[in-house]
Amino acid sequence: MAEYTGRCMRCKTDRQIKDAKETIMKGKVKMRAVRGICVKCGATMYKILGKA
Ligand SMILES: [Zn+2]
Numbered sequence: 925m926a927e928y929t930g931r932c933m934r935c936k937t938d939r940q941i942k943d944a945k946e947t948i949m950k951g952k953v954k955m956r957a958v959r960g961i962c963v964k965c966g967a968t969m970y971k972i973l974g975k976a
Contacts, residue, residue, distance in 0.1 A: 930971035932962040941969050948976050 928941040941960035949955045954976035962969050 928958045928960065928971055930958070930960075930969045932965065932967055932969055934965050934967040935962060939964050939969070941971060944971075946973070 926944070928944045929938050930941050931937070932939045940963045941958060942963045944958045944960035947957055947959050949957045949970075949972075956973040956976045958971045958973060960969055961967070
């Protein structure tokens with residue numbers, strides 16, 4: 925399984941994303957994103973991958 929890192933808003937630093945799952949964010953433009961949990965503090969993290 926691929927590992928992702930993203931910026932945790934709570935830690936205010938880059939963290940590995942635990943339980944990362946790809947998802948599609950629906951808005952004006954569909955965006956591929958990864959949603960998961962910060963390994964350090966458990967906050968929900970998103971990483972935008974790009975346009976779907
Ligand atoms: Zn965190």
